Amino acid sequence: MSTRPEFQTELFEKGVAMRREVLGDAHVDRSLAGVTDLTATLQKMVTEWAWGDIWQRPVLSKQERSMLNIGMLTALNRSHELRAHVRGALRNGVTEEKVVEIILQTAIYCGFPAALDSMRTVAETIEDYRKEVGAAD
CATH class of the missing domain: 1.20.1290.10 (AhpD-like)
Structure with a gap:
């Protein structure tokens, strides 16, 4: 997805897939295109933790x-x-x-x-x- 080495994790890719499913490609593409050295860590955390973990849990739809x-x-x-x-x-x-x-x-x-x-x-x-x-x- 991204050429940034810190984004090359299974959890990140899982999060990107869920984000795309819920928010759409255009929104996710804009978010990822706007990543800078200052924002990369937060973008990785949001994608992995919120979208790659919490949104994947089975109890809530x-x-x-x-x-x-x-x-x-x-x-x-x-x-x-x-x-x-x-x-x-x-x-x-x-x-x-x-x-x-x-x-x-x-x-x-x-x-x-x-x-x-x-x-x-x-x-x-x-x-x-x-x-x-x-x-x-």
Whole structure:
């Protein structure tokens, strides 16, 4: 995948495969293309630990993991990552209706400002995703 020697591990390759499955090739290609000497260690950790290990565990489905991530990213107010994980949730088969319900649930526990911000991100992401999927048909 990468010519960086530190990325030449089985766990990294396993993580890249899961990332591609959930987030899509374009997102992963952008992430890996943007790796620098400063960011390489973190990118390796995220890919191996999160995607190569945790996302591979059998107890939670990819849909359940995606739904949890939407809630947690709303709570953390991380709209950039939320956008990626909403797209991943849709790719994993989470319905638009469920994504909206997740945001409504977060309004009660995370506060309305966080939910409003996330809903804006969700609406934009779903609109972009619909266009992309429609263009692929």
